[in-house]
Amino acid sequence: xxxxxxxxxxxxxxxxxxxxxxxxxxxxxxxxxxxxxxxxxxxxxxxxxxxxxxxxxxxxxxxxxxxxxxxxxxxxxxxxxxxxxxxxxxxxxxxxxxxxxxxxxxxxxxxxxxxxxxxxxxxxxxxxxxxxxxxxxxxxxxxxxxxxxxxxxxxxxxxxxxxxxxxxxxxxxxxxxxxxxxxxxxxxxxxxxxxxxxxxxxxxxxxxxxxxxxxxxxxxxxxxxxxxxxxxxxxxxxxxxxxxxxxxxxxxxxxxxxxxxxxxxxxxxxxxxxxxxxxxxxxxxxxxxxxxxxxxxxxxxxxxxxxxxxxxxxxxxxxxxxxxxxxxxx
Amino acid sequence: xxxxxxxxxxxxxxxxxxxxxxxxxxxxxxxxxxxxxxxxxxxxxxxxxxxxxxxxxxxxxxxxxxxxxxxxxxxxxxxxxxxxxxxxxxxxxxxxxxxxxxxxxxxxxxxxxxxxxxxxxxxxxxxxxxxxxxxxxxxxxxxxxxxxxxxxxxxxxxxxxxxxxxxxxxxxxxxxxxxxxxxxxxxxxxxxxxxxxxxxxxxxxxxxxxxxxxxxxxxxxxxxxxxxxxxxxxxxxxxxxxxxxxxxxxxxxxxxxxxxxxxxxxxxxxxxxxxxxxxxxxxxxxxxxxxxxxxxxxxxxxxxxxxxxxxxxxxxxxxxxxxxxxxxxxxxxxxxxxxxx
Numbered sequence: 001x002x003x004x005x006x007x008x009x010x011x012x013x014x015x016x017x018x019x020x021x022x023x024x025x026x027x028x029x030x031x032x033x034x035x036x037x038x039x040x041x042x043x044x045x046x047x048x049x050x051x052x053x054x055x056x057x058x059x060x061x062x063x064x065x066x067x068x069x070x071x072x073x074x075x076x077x078x079x080x081x082x083x084x085x086x087x088x089x090x091x092x093x094x095x096x097x098x099x100x101x102x103x104x105x106x107x108x109x110x111x112x113x114x115x116x117x118x119x120x121x122x123x124x125x126x127x128x129x130x131x132x133x134x135x136x137x138x139x140x141x142x143x144x145x146x147x148x149x150x151x152x153x154x155x156x157x158x159x160x161x162x163x164x165x166x167x168x169x170x171x172x173x174x175x176x177x178x179x180x181x182x183x184x185x186x187x188x189x190x191x192x193x194x195x196x197x198x199x200x201x202x203x204x205x206x207x208x209x210x211x212x213x214x215x216x217x218x219x220x221x222x223x224x225x226x227x228x229x230x231x232x233x234x235x236x237x238x239x240x241x242x243x244x245x246x247x248x249x250x251x252x253x254x255x256x257x258x259x260x261x262x263x264x265x266x267x268x269x270x271x272x273x274x275x276x277x278x279x280x281x282x283x284x285x286x287x288x289x290x291x292x293x294x295x296x297x298x299x300x301x302x303x304x305x306x307x308x309x310x311x312x313x314x315x316x317x318x319x320x321x322x323x324x325x326x327x328x329x330x
Numbered sequence: 331x332x333x334x335x336x337x338x339x340x341x342x343x344x345x346x347x348x349x350x351x352x353x354x355x356x357x358x359x360x361x362x363x364x365x366x367x368x369x370x371x372x373x374x375x376x377x378x379x380x381x382x383x384x385x386x387x388x389x390x391x392x393x394x395x396x397x398x399x400x401x402x403x404x405x406x407x408x409x410x411x412x413x414x415x416x417x418x419x420x421x422x423x424x425x426x427x428x429x430x431x432x433x434x435x436x437x438x439x440x441x442x443x444x445x446x447x448x449x450x451x452x453x454x455x456x457x458x459x460x461x462x463x464x465x466x467x468x469x470x471x472x473x474x475x476x477x478x479x480x481x482x483x484x485x486x487x488x489x490x491x492x493x494x495x496x497x498x499x500x501x502x503x504x505x506x507x508x509x510x511x512x513x514x515x516x517x518x519x520x521x522x523x524x525x526x527x528x529x530x531x532x533x534x535x536x537x538x539x540x541x542x543x544x545x546x547x548x549x550x551x552x553x554x555x556x557x558x559x560x561x562x563x564x565x566x567x568x569x570x571x572x573x574x575x576x577x578x579x580x581x582x583x584x585x586x587x588x589x590x591x592x593x594x595x596x597x598x599x600x601x602x603x604x605x606x607x608x609x610x611x612x613x614x615x616x617x618x619x620x621x622x623x624x625x626x627x628x629x630x631x632x633x634x635x636x637x638x639x640x641x642x643x644x645x646x647x648x649x650x651x652x653x654x655x656x657x658x659x660x661x662x663x664x665x666x667x668x669x670x671x
Contacts (some may be wrong), residue, residue: 041456047618073525133361210370225424226431227428227432227434227436228429228431228432228433230387230426230432231426231432231433231434231494231497232434233387233418234385234387234418234419234423234424235418235419235423235445235446235449235497236415236416236417236418236420236428236446236449236450237415238415239411246362246434249436250434250436323436324436325435325436325483326435326437326481326483
């Protein structure tokens, strides 16, 4: 188990390395010049060149990438041997071309908003999705099942930017029950935080609970036909015990897997949700950075997202061995 | 004395999109404590459906069950789910064919046996686990206190079937239904399991219904035989009667199909011609008539009317469902069938 975990961490780190290399290469072959973009309107060729030197864009790709990797592990010094030298301690992800702020600080500033969205929404969609899926499976074929599954199909077909804007129009603009979505610190202004987060949560959960409802329903119905469920009934267990301890327990495993991966990718930035509701999270940071050709920030957000996805994968695989005794990790 | 289990006119119908499937048709039989009834038939003849009906496991499904099933004074067909649930596992228990599929993959064997005991007994979890160890020991699993922590996939096929038996017997049921308990096992393990069932029956006086398509198993273990074909019982009597003087052409076919060690190895094996009928389009009259070698003996009666289940002679407990009269059957059996047995 320990050996397996270590091996997965090592291979995960390698994947992160590959991801960063790909991001670097894409930017290198891009026809746009970040130095030109940072230079502004009154720009001279000399100025562009000075910026290129300052941003180390004059170096070959391999050197740039090597310095970037070195920065992560041991830190690095920009413009060494000059008056403008500045040191960036490990783990250094560089400075934003746009704001000149350390990328690490930008990421840490944006993480709480994304974390708030992801955790709140996932609790909501698990609650709604699982309970409606279970009820649907137990009342298969009844009007409750048909209504909830019809609703789920409709919800899964709608998009965040549609549902989000509609909800915002109704609850913020028309009814004025909620403030404009945004982010406040949950520790300083917990009530504001919750009020501002309601719409992003509901919008994300709306879509995802539909998927989880269908997943739970089909998983449970499939399990109900298994021989071991018949055995459980033959023992004289109550239908409640049969459904929860035997059916749901077996149907849970794939749901846990999907949930881990969903949460992982959401932590890397709920891009559309953050964009729709204008919430300063990682996803919004990433989209801004891409449109500004802000290479260090793009690399930072991509690596951060990749880190969450890889971690979620490892956690899910480890959890799988706990949930399913037949799975042995070697 | 009335029997522990008494089934009267049991019928089970499944409404399907292709029509109504009569899986079991007016079945009647009884089993006393300490006795074994072997139900024999081909796949799809209604054996398993019958056993599920006895346990009341078709309640809440689309199956339409009619008739009477009396278990220890309770009528199962008309009883509600809760009444039957209290009998399940306690008064009547079942061993299923494929033990790997019939055990929950995510729970330990010990947990699953303890669970069966906990449902019907007011004991602590610890006591229930102690019972599980005791039962595993009783069915011959070595080091049971260690093996209770194993998962079903860590057991061998024979051990899994033993664990199933331990689970079924944990509450000392008076009726045990074993649905092809040895089909998936090799012959030596099969013999061990049958012997185990026999020993346990002697010890606890359990009534056993043994569902199988293996006549050899029935001959060895059962007291009575019920022969089923296309959902109907076609012959019913003591093992001695049915195997010594079988009455139905289907029974003759089954018995002559058994390969003999003394037979000529160059001859092809004897088989019953044709295949079992689909339950959606059962042949009219006697369901066996398209495959019967003696269908011409009684004119066109076989294809037109369903024969009644009648005792072979007044006051006999050996029943058969065949249009041929007893004298005709006896002459065919002695001249054409017995020489091949």
